[in-house]
Amino acid sequence: MSNSELRLERNVELSAETKAIAEKELRETPERVREALERLRELLKENKDIYFGDDDELLTIFLRPCKWYPESALALMRRVAEFKRDNASLLDGLVPEHEKVAFLEHKVVNVMKGRDHKGRRLLIVNVGGSWNPKKVNADQLFRLFYLIHLAAMLEPESQVRGTVVLMDFYNMGWSQTMGFTPSFSKRLLTFIQDAMPLRLKEVHFVKQPRIFDVVWRMFKPFIRDKLRTRIFFHGSNMSSLHKHLEPSHLPADYDGQLPAIDYSGADWYPVIDHVMPHIDKWNTYGFVKKA
Structure with a gap:
């Protein structure tokens, strides 16, 4: 690609x-x-x-x-x-260069190259076994989100149609679980609910193991009713995900009809750096x- x-x-x-x-x-x-x-x-x-x-x-x-x-x-x-x-x-003064290594060498965040069936941008966050919190800590993870939103807000179609987040917890273990802190949870949810000038339409949790309950207990107190109605849990049931995101617009990674993802934040880095x-x-x- x-x-x-x-x-x-x-x-x-x-x-x-x-x-x-x-x-x-x-x-x-x-x-x-x-x-x-x-x-x-x-x-x-x-x-x-x-x-x-x-x-x-x-x-x-x-x-x-x-x-x-x-x-x-x-x-x-x-x-x-x-x-x-x-x-x-x-x-303060955050620019893509500051998190270049996280973008280029760690496949934590990705943006689907196409839009979903409703014309929305889909952000994929891999916080399962592929995430090493010792190399990309929670603060860096947030900074990656923040930089991506600075680019996404410039797209007129995204401003109107909104965005969707898919949190992939495949093969999540204790190291990833401990990477989520109460301060990170509060900061991320404050940002999403109060200070993000984008329309967040849906948040999907997929492939989450039982240990995910520990993470959810940290997030839950900070989630308001409006966002709560837009969060969906699917586990390994991709048919459940397909009720919201049509398989014709999803990669094979999520039992979709598109090819498996062969690009990452490393490929998106030049796009973000360009703005x-x-x-x-x-x-x-x-x-x-x-x-």
């Missing part, structure tokens, strides 16, 4: 079908878009304690998951700023630092 098949769909006009979804689910119309962009710019000028860019692309990233309500988009920006502040030790200008700008956003 050539890396050219792995690409970010940035600056792509929405398909007619996606436009219809945007209007139905997100209240997206040309007039509402114009009004919301203008109002959010005004709100940013009024709220001088936070700084974000005000170009259409960036503001749309926040407005779409908030259904084009400017005040809600501003609240999301504030939560992003708070999360960046509260996790500065992990996120460095966006990442550099993102690192400047948040609360205005006092002189």
